[in-house]
Amino acid sequence: MTTTTTNAGADWKSPEAAARVRKRHAGDLRLKFAGMAALGFAVLMLAILLVSLFANGYQALRQTHASVTFELSAEHIDAADPQRGNYRAIVQDAVQGLFPGIDNPGELRSAVGILSNGAQNALRSIALNDPSLIGQEVTIDVPLSDPYDQLAKGLVDRDSPEDQRRLKDADIALFDTLQARDVVSLPINWALVTNADSRFPELAGLQGAIWGSFYALLVCFVLSFPTGIAAGIYLEEFAPKNRLTDIVEININNLAAVPSVVFGLLALAVFIGWFGMPRSAPLVGGMTLALMTLPTIIIATRAALKAVPPSIREAALGVGASKHQVVLTHVLPLAMPGILTGTIIGLAQALGETAPLLLIGMNAFITEAPSSLVDSSTALPTQIFIWADSPERGFVARTSAAILVLLAFLIAMNAVAVFLRSRFERRY
Amino acid sequence: MVGYTFLLILLLSAVGFVLNRNAAQELRAGGSRLHSLPVFHGGYALALAGLPALIFVLLWLMFEGSFVSALVRASLPAEAVAGLGAGELSLIMAEVQQTASGLIFGEPAQYVRDAAAYYNTLHSISDWAMFALVLFILAGGIFLARRSVATEFRARQRVEKVLSGLMIFASVIAIFTTIGIVASLVFEAARFFALVPITDFLFGTAWEPQIAIRPDQIAGAGAFGWLPVILGTLVITFIALLVAVPVGLLSAIYLNEFASPLLRKIAKPILEVLAGVPTVVYGFFAILVVAPALRSFGGDTLGLPISPNTALAAGSVMGVMLIPFISSFADDALTAVPRSMRDGSLALGATQSETVLKVLFPAAIPGIVGGVLLAVSRAIGETMIVVMAAGLIATLTINPLDSVTTVTVQIVTLLIGDTSFDNPKTLAAFALGLMLFIVTLALNVVALRVVRKYRELYD
Numbered sequence: 001m002t003t004t005t006t007n008a009g010a011d012w013k014s015p016e017a018a019a020r021v022r023k024r025h026a027g028d029l030r031l032k033f034a035g036m037a038a039l040g041f042a043v044l045m046l047a048i049l050l051v052s053l054f055a056n057g058y059q060a061l062r063q064t065h066a067s068v069t070f071e072l073s074a075e076h077i078d079a080a081d082p083q084r085g086n087y088r089a090i091v092q093d094a095v096q097g098l099f100p101g102i103d104n105p106g107e108l109r110s111a112v113g114i115l116s117n118g119a120q121n122a123l124r125s126i127a128l129n130d131p132s133l134i135g136q137e138v139t140i141d142v143p144l145s146d147p148y149d150q151l152a153k154g155l156v157d158r159d160s161p162e163d164q165r166r167l168k169d170a171d172i173a174l175f176d177t178l179q180a181r182d183v184v185s186l187p188i189n190w191a192l193v194t195n196a197d198s199r200f201p202e203l204a205g206l207q208g209a210i211w212g213s214f215y216a217l218l219v220c221f222v223l224s225f226p227t228g229i230a231a232g233i234y235l236e237e238f239a240p241k242n243r244l245t246d247i248v249e250i251n252i253n254n255l256a257a258v259p260s261v262v263f264g265l266l267a268l269a270v271f272i273g274w275f276g277m278p279r280s281a282p283l284v285g286g287m288t289l290a291l292m293t294l295p296t297i298i299i300a301t302r303a304a305l306k307a308v309p310p311s312i313r314e315a316a317l318g319v320g321a322s323k324h325q326v327v328l329t330h331v332l333p334l335a336m337p338g339i340l341t342g343t344i345i346g347l348a349q350a351l352g353e354t355a356p357l358l359l360i361g362m363n364a365f366i367t368e369a370p371s372s373l374v375d376s377s378t379a380l381p382t383q384i385f386i387w388a389d390s391p392e393r394g395f396v397a398r399t400s401a402a403i404l405v406l407l408a409f410l411i412a413m414n415a416v417a418v419f420l421r422s423r424f425e426r427r428y
Numbered sequence: 429m430v431g432y433t434f435l436l437i438l439l440l441s442a443v444g445f446v447l448n449r450n451a452a453q454e455l456r457a458g459g460s461r462l463h464s465l466p467v468f469h470g471g472y473a474l475a476l477a478g479l480p481a482l483i484f485v486l487l488w489l490m491f492e493g494s495f496v497s498a499l500v501r502a503s504l505p506a507e508a509v510a511g512l513g514a515g516e517l518s519l520i521m522a523e524v525q526q527t528a529s530g531l532i533f534g535e536p537a538q539y540v541r542d543a544a545a546y547y548n549t550l551h552s553i554s555d556w557a558m559f560a561l562v563l564f565i566l567a568g569g570i571f572l573a574r575r576s577v578a579t580e581f582r583a584r585q586r587v588e589k590v591l592s593g594l595m596i597f598a599s600v601i602a603i604f605t606t607i608g609i610v611a612s613l614v615f616e617a618a619r620f621f622a623l624v625p626i627t628d629f630l631f632g633t634a635w636e637p638q639i640a641i642r643p644d645q646i647a648g649a650g651a652f653g654w655l656p657v658i659l660g661t662l663v664i665t666f667i668a669l670l671v672a673v674p675v676g677l678l679s680a681i682y683l684n685e686f687a688s689p690l691l692r693k694i695a696k697p698i699l700e701v702l703a704g705v706p707t708v709v710y711g712f713f714a715i716l717v718v719a720p721a722l723r724s725f726g727g728d729t730l731g732l733p734i735s736p737n738t739a740l741a742a743g744s745v746m747g748v749m750l751i752p753f754i755s756s757f758a759d760d761a762l763t764a765v766p767r768s769m770r771d772g773s774l775a776l777g778a779t780q781s782e783t784v785l786k787v788l789f790p791a792a793i794p795g796i797v798g799g800v801l802l803a804v805s806r807a808i809g810e811t812m813i814v815v816m817a818a819g820l821i822a823t824l825t826i827n828p829l830d831s832v833t834t835v836t837v838q839i840v841t842l843l844i845g846d847t848s849f850d851n852p853k854t855l856a857a858f859a860l861g862l863m864l865f866i867v868t869l870a871l872n873v874v875a876l877r878v879v880r881k882y883r884e885l886y887d
Binding site: 024025027028030031032034035036037038039041042043045046048049052053056226227228230231233234235238239245247248251252253254255257258259260261262263264265266268269270273274275276277291294295298322323324348349351352353354355358359363381384385388396399400403406407410414 | 490493494497584587588591592594595596597598599600601602603605606608609612613615616674675676677678679681682683685686687695698699701702704705706707708709710711712713715716717748751752755779780781782784785802805806808809810811812815816836839840843844857858861864865868869872873876
């Protein structure tokens with residue numbers, strides 16, 4: 001009989017052993033804190049991102065207006081042809097009326113700059129809509145131009161040296177007289193969604209971009225939804241296990257990981273270069289996005305079909321349905337909520353996609369909303385890109401506001417997806 | 429007109445469906461036993477009328493534009509186009525098309541007006557011809573389908589065959605897309621390599637994509653060596669991984685091993701939000717917040733020579749974008765390690781951190797490596813962040829404080845606003861695109877293989 005050798009030297013109660021154990025447990029704490037720090041960093045970044053967007057963007061949610069009386073004098077507008085009236089002169093007269101103290105043309109010209117160029121357009125459309133107003137006075141709210149808008153929102157430091165400001169002391173004095181007369185207001189900036197793009201920040205809006213994105217997503221949905229479902233059904237339910245279907249599957253997985261800018265190159269070379277489709281058109285944008293969304297929908301369809309239990313297929317087959325009937329009338333309806341969820345998430349991704357749209361020219365400067373699929377237009381993300389590139393101070397706030405609009409659409413789409421999932425998802 | 433054509437197809441196909449279904453229902457009401465359900469007879473009409481008409485319209489639209497343009501180009505008077513290059517000819521054609529659509533700038537020449545009128549005539553002829561032919565095809569399809577309604581007619585098999593064909597076609601579109609990508613990239617890149625030798629492109633150390641405006645211009649030839657561009661890409665990718673890998677891994681370990689279920693439930697969607705933010709938003713974030721912060725901290729406080737669009741800004745923001753990507757892959761890999769390994773390690777007396785770092789982590793390494801490789805491929809192909817926040821000038825440097833450019837930035841800047849495909853400047857973008865596609869494809873294939881191999885290991 002041998003004596004069992006115990007680790008006689010080890011004294012588990014000694015202070016050294018206790019120190020070792022403490023050290024090992026300190027490792028636990030270190031890892032835990034490092035993990036918390038990492039997670040905290042990620043959350044902090046998201047918070048900074050959102051806070052900076054809100055802090056900048058809320059400025060653009062309001063726009064300074066002034067209520068000004070214009071005289072649509074018949075001297076400047078020919079009632080027979082209101083389109084060609086001299087609206088610049090009318091605005092000038094009105095500004096002269098606002099500031100009677102101005103007596104030289106140079107000062108008057110810089111004073112006219114206080115009102116946005118949109119004033120002329122607004123007057124023109126008033127005269128066009130109702131020619132009977134010509135010769136009378138109208139009082140309308142017109143937006144102030146961007147530097148004065150910044151001033152009204154308190155973003156200009158009045159105490160800074162005059163040569164470092166865009167607005168000179170004289171300009172600020174003009175604005176103060178306006179404000180003293182109580183004609184300046186700061187209403188909600190609906191122009192942000194009802195106007196199309198403009199070179200002037202105070203007039204620029206997202207209407208064109210929203211319609212462009214809507215048309216592009218419509219094309220994307222019409223093309224990728226049926227195709228994706230059909231491909232998903234085939235690969236999941238019908239495809240034989242052979243080389244061809246293997247290649248198709250590898251292909252779909254790889255397509256999902258191809259950089260988006262490469263899809264832009266494809267669209268530029270094939271759709272625009274070879275097929276001669278129009279540049280900047282939501283149709284081409286939608287087709288490109290459809291190719292990118294297709295893998296997402298196929299993968300979602302397959303997952304949803306896989307989740308339908310075999311008992312349902314067997315029951316339908318058992319009462320004499322054909323394979324196609326089983327899939328179309330039994331499996332597909334049950335899988336539809338899952339497919340729709342995946343589709344909406346795919347479309348949300350497509351909505352935020354920018355690079356391919358840049359390459360097909362959807363970053364053009366277009367001042368009206370598209371009226372068809374082949375009109376030139378921008379999309380929401382490309383509009384953000386254009387505005388982010390614009391030097392005017394007012395566009396910084398507008399870019400942030402445009403991003404908030406885009407994020408609002410994305411959140412709404414994802415909320416619908418989450419709702420669908422929770423409302424219709426079944427567990428078997 | 430095109431819209432009306434699609435409406436016509438929709439309407440008449442529906443009419444064919446109803447006609448056939450009703451005919452089959454009448455047969456059944458008459459007491460005969462049908463082979464196929466009436467709805468399949470209807471579907472047969474749908475397939476016989478609508479499908480050929482749809483294919484016909486799509487083919488017609490695909491070739492109409494280039495065909496009409498060729499006819500108009502041939503009709504241009506010989507003296508007007510004599511001795512003009514391809515570029516000038518396409519300018520004239522663009523003018524013709526603009527004049528045809530009513531956008532008249534200045535005073536177009538008489539022959540341009542004539543050509544525009546001819547263009548419009550051809551288009552309206554083509555539209556009407558398409559409409560008439562579609563009508564004919566639809567009527568023929570409905571007629572044939574209606575005639576074939578009979579008790580013995582195997583409508584179901586026919587319809588199912590058509591459906592299967594459509595589904596196979598839909599699945600093959602993925603292959604077509606890949607072929608389209610490869611073909612367009614290779615084709616345009618080949619034209620580029622005909623102008624610039626491929627060795628200059630692959631091994632050149634200067635990237636100055638200019639073209640001579642005049643033939644005798646000094647230093648107008650430009651240089652097309654992609655090394656500085658790919659080096660810049662790698663610098664930014666490296667910075668991004670430096671941020672994303674530790675943060676992503678540690679948060680995955682924390683969520684997997686230490687966090688309470690409640691925290692897990694809250695933190696995971698937050699990370700997903702980070703993944704769902706569009707890249708153009710990250711780009712704006714980089715120029716609005718991160719770059720100024722780096723400048724004021726690194727430049728003013730530490731006195732470092734930081735360039736206005738330093739690689740650090742674009743790289744670190746890209747890293748933030750990749751955090752959820754890495755963390756979800758690491759999370760999957762850690763969860764996939766069998767429970768027995770974890771239990772065994774804990775039972776031997778290892779602490780939690782020892783279990784994670786010495787048992788789970790090594791076991792999960794292949795999955796994590798696959799995720800990191802996919803993240804590298806993402807970072808190399810990422811466009812908007814670098815277009816907005818990185819530089820345009822290609823310099824051969826690995827200093828992260830300098831401004832560097834990337835492959836995707838060059839592709840976008842070379843192609844924005846320029847459409848003529850006959851000079852090295854625009855074609856260079858396709859050569860870069862080809863390299864980008866090859867690199868990311870290789871990374872993806874390797875990564876997917878690693879991930880799949882690893883899954884099989886423990887399944």
